[in-house]
Amino acid sequence: MIEIDNLTKIYGDTHAVDAVTMRAETGSITVIVGTSGSGKTTLLRMINRLEEPTSGEVRINGEPTHVEKPHLLRRRIGYAIQGHGLFPHHTVARNIAAVPLLLGWKKQKIRDRVDELLTLFSMEPAAFRDRYPAELSGGQQQRVGVARALASRPELLLMDEPFGALDPIIRAQAQDDLRRIQQRLGSTIMLVTHDMEEAIRLGDKVAVMDGGRLVQHAAPAEIIAAPATDFVRDMVGDVERPLRLLSLIPLAELIEDGPADGDALPADASLRDALSTCLWTGRSAVPVTREGIVVGRVTFEAIRNRAELHA
Numbered sequence: 520m521i522e523i524d525n526l527t528k529i530y531g532d533t534h535a536v537d538a539v540t541m542r543a544e545t546g547s548i549t550v551i552v553g554t555s556g557s558g559k560t561t562l563l564r565m566i567n568r569l570e571e572p573t574s575g576e577v578r579i580n581g582e583p584t585h586v587e588k589p590h591l592l593r594r595r596i597g598y599a600i601q602g603h604g605l606f607p608h609h610t611v612a613r614n615i616a617a618v619p620l621l622l623g624w625k626k627q628k629i630r631d632r633v634d635e636l637l638t639l640f641s642m643e644p645a646a647f648r649d650r651y652p653a654e655l656s657g658g659q660q661q662r663v664g665v666a667r668a669l670a671s672r673p674e675l676l677l678m679d680e681p682f683g684a685l686d687p688i689i690r691a692q693a694q695d696d697l698r699r700i701q702q703r704l705g706s707t708i709m710l711v712t713h714d715m716e717e718a719i720r721l722g723d724k725v726a727v728m729d730g731g732r733l734v735q736h737a738a739p740a741e742i743i744a745a746p747a748t749d750f751v752r753d754m755v756g757d758v759e760r761p762l763r764l765l766s767l768i769p770l771a772e773l774i775e776d777g778p779a780d781g782d783a784l785p786a787d788a789s790l791r792d793a794l795s796t797c798l799w800t801g802r803s804a805v806p807v808t809r810e811g812i813v814v815g816r817v818t819f820e821a822i823r824n825r826a827e828l829h830a
């Protein structure tokens with residue numbers, strides 16, 4: 520059991536994480552979801568002490584994490600981040616074996632674990648063991664990254680946007696793989712994403728963060744049926760029918776005059792793309808281009824109004 524107790528991180532006058540309390544059962548997946556800047560990554564990084572909390576504590580199976588040396592703690596906690604972070608000059612087998620080697624496991628035990636994990640991830644050990652990361656596809660590299668994080672059977676696996684860089688088709692496969700392997704190994708996982716669809720699909724429990732606060736922590740069905748705040752309702756909207764329809768409507772239909780910062784989207788991108796961009800970057804409007812020239816903007820509010828027409 521992982522217990523997070525009143526955990527707070529303050530940077531200057533920003534409450535990045537504000538008195539978050541929650542529990543995660545052993546053998547479950549908790550998905551922490553929220554828009555950019557809501558404190559997800561900071562929360563995750565306080566669990567393995569890549570960040571030290573301003574106050575509060577984390578306990579793993581009853582033991583407070585702050586009494587252990589951070590580097591020893593991190594051997595018990597796997598960590599997988601977006602972009603797999605593989606060592607380019609090491610083979611797949613050596614990459615997966617990184618933590619077991621550090622822990623001084625016997626050669627045969629390491630070899631067995633590497634082969635077991637490659638097999639679980641549908642990568643034939645004989646074909647992949649001795650390859651280098653550059654000889655793998657993006658999806659294969661990501662699988663090796665997750666296999667590496669699982670290799671020592673950590674008490675807890677932390678994953679920060681592990682599938683963020685994958686295209687949507689591979690992404691769905693990667694999520695299915697993770698679910699299957701997690702059930703097989705009984706791993707306890709905490710995963711951060713900005714994507715409510717991913718949260719609903721993967722989580723036994725979904726923890727929604729908004730402005731550093733935990734606004735709802737519940738099973739996916741409850742999050743959908745009874746969102747605790749308007750913010751949660753908006754995020755859940757993302758996975759429901761009206762917003763699926765948005766993927767069929769081009770931005771061209773909602774272009775208006777006015778300023779908008781950040782990277783632009785082309786006029787033939789969908790409202791769904793613009794909505795994802797707003798949620799992902801925390802922006803309230805996205806510039807729109809035609810043939811590379813900015814012709815206006817689309818606002819989050821206009822997209823929401825349009826979605827309501829279809830509700």
Ligand SMILES: Nc1ncnc2c1ncn2[C@@H]1O[C@H](COP(=O)(O)OP(=O)(O)OP(=O)(O)O)[C@@H](O)[C@H]1O
Binds near residue numbers: 534556557559560713
């Ligand atoms: N090292 C730091 N120094 C100062 N402020 C920070 C630092 N790290 C994070 N913050 C601030 O804390 C808040 C939460 O950031 P955090 O990275 O945890 O959010 P997030 O939800 O993970 O966002 P994203 O999805 O963009 O990664 C933000 O306002 C951010 O600017």
